[in-house]
Amino acid sequence: xxxxxxxxxxxxxxxxxxxxxxxxxxxxxxxxxxxxxxxxxxxxxxxxxxxxxxxxxxxxxxxxxxxxxxxxxxxxxxxxxxxxxxxxxxxxxxxxxxxxxxxxxxxxxxxxxxxxxxxxxxxxxxxxxxxxxxxxxxxxxxxxxxxxxxxxxxxxxxxxxxxxxxxxxxxxxxxxxxxxxxxxxxxxxx
Amino acid sequence: xxxxxxxxxxxxxxxxxxxxxxxxxxxxxxxxxxxxxxxxxxxxxxxxxxxxxxxxxxxxxxxxxxxxxxxxxxxxxxxxxxxxxxxxxxxxxxxxxxxxxxxxxxxxxxxxxxxxxxxxxxxxxxxxxxxxxxxxxxxxxxxxxxxxxxxxxxxxxxxxxxxxxxxxxxxxxxxxxxxxxxxxxxxxxxxxxxxxxxxxxxxxxxxxxxxxxxxxxxxxxxxxxxxxxxxxxxxxxxxxxxxxxxxxxxxxxxxxxxx
Numbered sequence: 338x339x340x341x342x343x344x345x346x347x348x349x350x351x352x353x354x355x356x357x358x359x360x361x362x363x364x365x366x367x368x369x370x371x372x373x374x375x376x377x378x379x380x381x382x383x384x385x386x387x388x389x390x391x392x393x394x395x396x397x398x399x400x401x402x403x404x405x406x407x408x409x410x411x412x413x414x415x416x417x418x419x420x421x422x423x424x425x426x427x428x429x430x431x432x433x434x435x436x437x438x439x440x441x442x443x444x445x446x447x448x449x450x451x452x453x454x455x456x457x458x459x460x461x462x463x464x465x466x467x468x469x470x471x472x473x474x475x476x477x478x479x480x481x482x483x484x485x486x487x488x489x490x491x492x493x494x495x496x497x498x499x500x501x502x503x504x505x506x507x508x509x510x511x512x513x514x515x516x517x518x519x520x521x522x523x524x525x526x527x
Numbered sequence: 528x529x530x531x532x533x534x535x536x537x538x539x540x541x542x543x544x545x546x547x548x549x550x551x552x553x554x555x556x557x558x559x560x561x562x563x564x565x566x567x568x569x570x571x572x573x574x575x576x577x578x579x580x581x582x583x584x585x586x587x588x589x590x591x592x593x594x595x596x597x598x599x600x601x602x603x604x605x606x607x608x609x610x611x612x613x614x615x616x617x618x619x620x621x622x623x624x625x626x627x628x629x630x631x632x633x634x635x636x637x638x639x640x641x642x643x644x645x646x647x648x649x650x651x652x653x654x655x656x657x658x659x660x661x662x663x664x665x666x667x668x669x670x671x672x673x674x675x676x677x678x679x680x681x682x683x684x685x686x687x688x689x690x691x692x693x694x695x696x697x698x699x700x701x702x703x704x705x706x707x708x709x710x711x712x713x714x715x716x717x718x719x720x721x722x723x724x725x726x727x728x729x730x731x732x733x734x735x736x737x738x739x740x741x742x743x744x745x746x747x748x749x750x751x752x753x754x755x756x757x758x759x760x761x762x763x764x765x766x767x768x769x770x771x772x773x774x775x776x777x778x779x780x781x782x783x784x785x786x
Contacts, residue, residue, distance in 0.1 A: 378581075
């Protein structure tokens with residue numbers, strides 16, 4: 338037995354500190370089997386999957402980097418477009434403001450002109466109406482005066498036409514003096 | 528009132544096992560004991576873990592594969608590459624085999640129903656230490672050449688002439704003779720000590736529990752044993768790590784004598 342070769346004394350209580358030959362052989366066999374399986378089967382598989390993982394991660398990182406560059410480019414483009422759109426909007430707003438101001442001034446001027454025309458027309462109509470009324474009033478007053486004077490003096494006057502001319506002259510004189518006496522400021526004979 | 532006398536278990540009771548089978552191969556006779564079977568079971572377990580995790584590895588790891596990948600990544604990045612350098616990655620399978628074989632053999636120390644660290648059998652640390660010794664010497668001789676390798680070991684630069692002969696002897700002795708011994712004895716002694724302390728405390732727990740002193744008396748040894756199991760868990764990981772990182776250091780020294 339191998340053990341007896343390696344053990345100095347079979348009954349020595351310290352013999353357990355010496356390696357037994359049997360166990361050296363079994364230990365060597367077991368460890369070599371373990372190492373062989375790990376070195377030939379397990380670790381090639383580990384290394385293969387680690388390499389695949391490393392490749393996959395590298396490819397993913399590169400892809401992500403490319404995507405980031407593209408996204409940055411698109412972002413810059415969108416920002417530029419947004420800036421252009423804002424400038425265009427500002428320009429349109431300014432133009433609209435200017436147009437609105439022009440329209441407002443034009444409408445206001447037109448309204449003022451129309452208002453002026455309306456006022457002028459109204460004044461003219463009022464003047465015309467007053468003149469017409471004044472003429473009518475003057476005729477009526479003359480007739481009434483003549484009629485009244487005729488009735489008052491018809492018995493004493495032999496020539497009615499001369500009397501009538503006289504009355505009219507008097508009325509004209511009266512009319513000429515009307516502004517001074519406060520009857521509308523109109524001068525001249527009818 | 529009956530009392531049970533507490534007798535500490537002997538070393539033979541804790542570490543010696545009778546053969547379960549005896550194999551005869553020609554003139555060779557090989558015993559198969561409980562630690563031998565346990566060691567093979569652990570080996571199969573470690574192989575199963577790696578094959579289970581990496582037989583059809585997923586590109587995006589999850590669950591079990593994730594855990595085992597983290598373990599191998601720790602060996603690759605934390606030990607192989609950080610100690611040896613970029614070319615250390617090729618040593619990852621060896622270092623991983625050493626680390627996980629020691630780790631799981633150590634873990635048997637605190638598995639209920641087993642409670643025996645396989646590495647407390649001196650042959651297993653010696654097996655690994657001899658293997659490591661062969662590897663770093665072969666690597667050193669292959670990388671540097673036979674004479675230059677031993678010259679670099681024995682005559683480090685910058686040493687005064689008078690000290691050189693003494694230092695050459697010490698360096699040769701420490702590198703070629705002491706390294707495998709310290710590697711194996713460190714692992715073996717730590718696991719033996721842990722197993723002895725836990726064995727004694729759990730035995731005391733059982734004895735006190737059955738004694739006439741009152742059942743509460745078992746609390747002290749049981750509490751101590753529980754606390755020491757946590758310490759033992761730390762030692763289990765630490766010893767596997769130390770053995771593995773020293774292996775990497777020895778290989779790095781053989782590859783890069785200037786360091």
